[in-house]
Amino acid sequence: MNSPHQAGGSARIEHLVTSGVFELDGGSWEVENNVWLVGDDREVVVIDAAHDAEAVLAAIGDRTLRAILCTHAHNDHINAAPALAAATGAPIHLHPADEVLWKLTHPTHPPGRHLAHGDELTVAGVRLTVIHTPGHAPGAVCFYVPELGTVFTGDTLFNGGPGATGRSYSDFDTLVTSIRDRLLTLPDRTAVLTGHGASTLIGAEAKSIDDLLAGPR
Template sequence: MPFPVIDNDELAKLIHINADGAMPGMRAATLSALYPVSGAGDAPAAPPDQTATEVAPALADATGAPILLHPDDLPLWLKTHPEHTPDGDLTDGQELTVAGITLTVLHTPGHAPGAVCLYAPELATVFTGDTLFQGGPGATGRSFSSFPTIIDSIRDRLLTLPGDTKVRTGHGDPTTIGAEAPGLDEWIKRGH
């Protein structure tokens, strides 16, 4: 599914938003239109006091971009936007095209039931959002989160990618699958 708003060919800059908000020199609406928004609503986009989930309908209206959501996150989404259903589903294995690059949707529940990562084999890159960070898994302390589930997602869906795959996280520094794989047993032992 192609996206209607693209004005930069560097996919990492189009997709990746860290906790500080939009990348320099890019329009926030463009980034937010392309950012995979979890129904959990904890990935800050543009204004810093609101989450991407909170501003997604307004940004979609402003840019014409669709709001796509994994169905397992719909109950969380509807708590924030009961009057606005997503435009479509994100499903495991689905392919999206952004800036001419194919992204494969990987359903990686744990941080949220419908959490997804986007894998770009052509770029040897996976966008992990809040599923995997440098040094371990994302937060699982909420009622809808699950540590055992996020560990299963990381082990079964992400650590199976080639070791040189770059990991673009939702917050913090990038890493690689190869750098993170040896930490799995330690994360399990520490329980977070």
């Protein structure tokens, strides 16, 4: 684990990588997922409780877990969420448009709270603003933390361009429109911390999205 970003106060971002299987539409793929913690020495939130609840609990340590935030409900981003919630008492937050995907993995354990575009959550003195970015999944969201100059994009935007489409409940045009209208409006130097793989910057991804929009379809 590392702490790549820290605010002027005590809030910081911590990073954990977990491994498991992504399953959808009858297929399965071995994947590594980024799990992000935002907080300080007393309290944190977890973004995308993937694969290994025990590893996430170890990263939290003796701090209070305020919330488990889901960027979307593909199984590899939520499969450890109920166990983490049971161990800590923290509520699980999900956009309601992704409940159809959630139920594929957790049919008897609904998420506890709904996310909506524009919602704000606070931890360790910093605000996480919910940005609804449908396309990779209907209820996909990103979490923008202006005090840390960071946006957590799940599988909406990666280093190199938009997330995958072509599977159930996804749509390419919707995804690119979400990125253009709701992410590329953020400052160019905003760090993009993704659901898989390396981080990037909003400004670095703007040209790839512009090329997609300008190219033949």
